[in-house]
Amino acid sequence: MIRQKIVSLLAAVGLFLLAPLPVWAATLSLSPSTGTFNTNCPFSLDMVLDTQGAQTDGTDAILFYDTSRLTAGSITSGTIYPDYPGNNIDDSAGKITVSGLASVSQAFSGKGTLATVNFLVKQNAPTGATQIKFDFDPNDKTKTTDSNVVERGTVVDVLSSVVNGNYTIGTGTCGSQTVTGTGGPTIVTVPQGAVSTPSGAVKEPVTILPPAGSETFTYTIAILGTVLTVLGILGLALL
Helix, strand or coil, rough: CHHHHHHHHHHHHHHHHHHHCCCCCCCEEEEEEEEEEEEECEEEEEEECCCCCEEEEEEEEECCCCCCCEEEEEEECCCCCCEECEEECCCCEEEEEEEEECCCCCEECCCCEEEEEEECCCCCCCCCEEEECCCCCCCCCCCCCCCCECCCCCCCCCCEEEEEEEEEEEECCCCCEEECCCCCEEECCCCCCCCCCHHHCCCCCCCCCCCCCHHHHHHHHHHHHHHHHHHHHHHHHCC
């Protein structure tokens, strides 16, 4: 009788260890991701987070842009997180940092705008192609100085891919500029005379989220805990 119980428990442990583990694949993207923006004209880009089902404690998003063509004026925080302690613009380096943190009681899961960045195309900007891209290393999940999305309770970076922006600098008027979304080219009206806030007005310190942990270590701890629990049950069965 005891032997049958032991065999059954060991079989249950084996099934648990062989069960597939959930793999989250959060994404960060720029919207619009393509378009034409004209010299001496303002435009805005949304940084869109899609957690793909993951429950998140926070997100760091870092962008780089060409300072010979663009200047970043201000950041408008989104509403998917209640706190944005690390928004910062370093216009001389062409670097934008956005850090959103969830509350202790409520993680964020879903898709929404992390932040909106307001740019101005410089009056003497060279025409042609330019890129605004995320700082992201898909081959190093332990790196904490690039963009990352932190899973709740595990401190694991679940960011798997990014969609950068590829744009064209033109010489038209600011009355209308062409951007491309999922539905194809669209003419959008940009208010005349809009003025971006000088980057020097953004004084908030950059806050680095907790270091991204190792999925292997987390899963190993979970497995060891289960094995110890089963061994305890076996001990009771043998009494």
